[in-house]
Amino acid sequence: MNAITSPHDTHDTIRAVQWQGDHLRLLDQRLLPAEERWIDCRDAAAVTQAIKDLAVRGAPAIGIAAAWGVVMAAQQGAALEPVLATLRAARPTAVNLMWALDRMKARIAAGADAAALEREAQAIQDEDLAANRHMGELGAALIAPGSGVMTHCNTGSLATAGYGTALGVIRAGVAAGRIAQVYAGETRPWQQGARLTMYELVRDGIPARLIADSAASHLMKSGAVQWVIVGADRIAANGDTANKIGTYQLAIAARHHGVKFMVAAPSSTVDMATASGEDIEIELRDPSELFAVAGRRVVVEGAEAWNPVFDVTPAELIDAIVTERGVIERPDARSMQALFGA
Structure with missing residues (x-):
């Protein structure tokens, strides 16, 4: 097996x-x-x-x-x-x-x-x-040898039973010589990219560099990245995808710069009962999470904040959805229906 x-x-x-x-x-x-x-x-x-x-x-x-x-x-x-x-x-x-x-x-x-x-x-x-292991193979096959990739949040062994979804694609791509360099966004406010993804990448000997979330568009413009690879918390019936906050803006920047955008997630993340991203409930967490870094407050007392944990990337900005059942390129309601049914 x-x-x-x-x-x-x-x-x-x-x-x-x-x-x-x-x-x-x-x-x-x-x-x-x-x-x-x-x-x-x-x-x-x-x-x-x-x-x-x-x-x-x-x-x-x-x-x-x-x-x-x-x-x-x-x-x-x-x-x-x-x-x-x-x-x-x-x-x-x-x-x-x-x-x-x-x-x-x-x-x-x-x-x-x-x-x-x-x-x-x-x-x-x-x-x-x-x-995850099968998804890794399917996703890696889409990537040209020697590519640079960027990922967001943490989608690896820490977030799954092991190997990972988007990070599983990266693991498989590195092992196959298709990925030469990985860039991980820090992922504020909980810094899952900085704390967790870099922990996994460094521990497992994968060539990786951390970037500030705000450096992503500049990195794409440089030509160092050919794919953005992210996970998902829910994929709607039309291919719209909810993922960690900041994913949507990465997809917009990727399309502008000609960088491909991949979502890797198990079929259990696909929710065919949710018609589109408009129907996905977005979790709001305590605004105070934005006021501190590593437990130390850095924002003036009396400040207010808005703290959505996820955003929704429209299907038209996604080049490929990779699941263990197969790959959907340029996802839409028809292709999602063909693979996942009603």
Whole structure:
């Protein structure tokens, strides 16, 4: 079942969501890269809080963690409907959370006991890793040898079961000699690119440079980048894609400079029940997150802020959507329907 070769494995060393039989261990992503601290979640409430607090983040990883939260609730004899509802409300934009919980709910409705739910959660995690490796191969095949690529936020092993979505494409592209240089945007305000993506890239020996978010257009103009590769938290039926705030402006800049734009995400991120990006709920977080850097306030007291966590990139700005089911070039409602159905 392992479709990757050993060169891929050398660029894939992190597993941030680990089931321990009766509890869930999560690598606390709020503390990286300064400290590698693990959180032991021993019930569904702890998993819910870890999702809310961004100790675990990334759409696939959130869904996987939530599935394990259901397993613990079942092992402990808790009422599962309230647990499902609480986990579902932890974060609203990433459809993987709802997808994973709906999958667990279907198993519960079919009479699954705790052991069967454990097998289902493990399947969700294993399938995500396999999907990421296949996506990596599909996405890398679109990239000309020796290319420079830019990515935004964190879409790697920290955000998934392993390997990553957009970062999985990058891992596969580096291993195949198609990607010569990676540029990671810092991704304010939580600096997932600076803290997490650079942590993964450096740890796994991938040639990488950090840039300020505001340097992206200048970098594209220089000719150093041939592709922007990002993940997704929800892909609508027409190909519109919600991703970390700042993605939309990267897509606009890429189109202006003739740089290709790729979205890499598992099919669980595709929401054919959402007609377009206009129907995607955009999570707003506490404005105070914008006032500090690394816990130190840098903005004057009394200031106000607006803090949307995601934005929506219209399908017409996307050159390719890559999932484990296949590649959609120049996505629209018809091509999405052809691959994913109603």
